[in-house]
Amino acid sequence: MNKQHLDQYHKYFLPIYEPVDFIPVEGHGSHLYDEHKNNIIDFAGGVAATALGQTNKILIDALTTQANKLWHVGNIFTNIPQLELAQKLIENTCFDKLCFSNSGTEAVESALKLARRYAIKTFGEHKHEIVAFEKAYHGRTLFAVSTGGQAKYWDGFAPLPAGIKHAPFNQIDGLDGLINKNTAAVILEPIQAECGVILAKIEFIKKIRELCDKYNVALIFDEVQTGIGRTGTLFAYMQYGIEPDIIAVAKALANGFPIGVTLAKDPYTSGFTFGSHGATFGGNPLSCAVANKMFDIVNNNDFLNGVNKRHSFFVAKLQEINKKLNVYCDIRGKGLLIGAELHDKYKGNAYNLVNIAIKHGVSVLNASPNVTRFLPALNIPLDDISQGMARFSNALDEFISANI
């Protein structure tokens, strides 16, 4: 349907993506439209970024008001939107200080650098190791991708930053010893999203917290995907009964307008001093103005209860379809980060289903080759969920026939 544009895409772009056969030119709420007015119901949610859907009136107003005032000043100045946003983020979390950047990868990179610099400056060069987990996803800069736990993403980029160890996720055995006096930081996603929506077990998190306390290790939560209401609380850590020392946040913070932030507790805040780190666009007035309004909307009990209500509705619809079609062996997740794992006979085909779903007018994601991932807007109307699920059911029919 958009063949000419896709040919153009393949002619000019480095081949890191394979876009689906639908080019959105406009969107409202959870509906996307191409130039022929074909419509898609969006269960992919800009990969967890557009948490209030497309063209939200309040956010348009925040953005355009700011756009008429001041775009960018750089870090020789502070600016009012970044001051407001910083205050909100600090006063509503367990953290003491923050620094802004422009993406999830950068927020992770800042977290790792902060933790490592704190450890080295406080305890000495030996304390530089990072403990990370297999299959984790932390972004694509060399430090971030090296802490991520998927070898295919490092392939061809060696030499990688040194001192990073990977352990099996959710396995308590072996942590004692792996986390030790040489460890600067442990980094994890409270829900491993990209690799299949794997929820961290509470005992696993508690054990890591205990070992981090014992050895003065910074516990970093990568909440780039789970943050800003996605799992039904402002941040996912709030459901684990522990506090991380540092978190990385991005994706939904400005509803798809690029922004990242790294928040840290004392004493880890002292890891950076004047000149240790920076980002030209970090904390720019436009993204912070949008994030300010975004934060006010999401950080509200009624709004967050609405996310949990939509979770139940969404999962019930999916289970109903699955009862008939029996494609998935497990449906899991929190809030509106939902994963459905394909039965053995369909394994490896989650990306095919992404393409088939587009043909039927609904966008979904995969998470690993075996899991379908749903990240709808946190305010998606229940009617859109029903209608999107009806379309997805048709897509599954085609998927099943194609796999017989």
Ligand SMILES: *Cc1c(COP(=O)(O)O)cnc(C)c1O
């Ligand atoms: C998306 C994501 C990142 C990377 O964020 P970018 O904005 O793509 O750089 C890092 N960690 C997690 C958990 C993510 O989901």
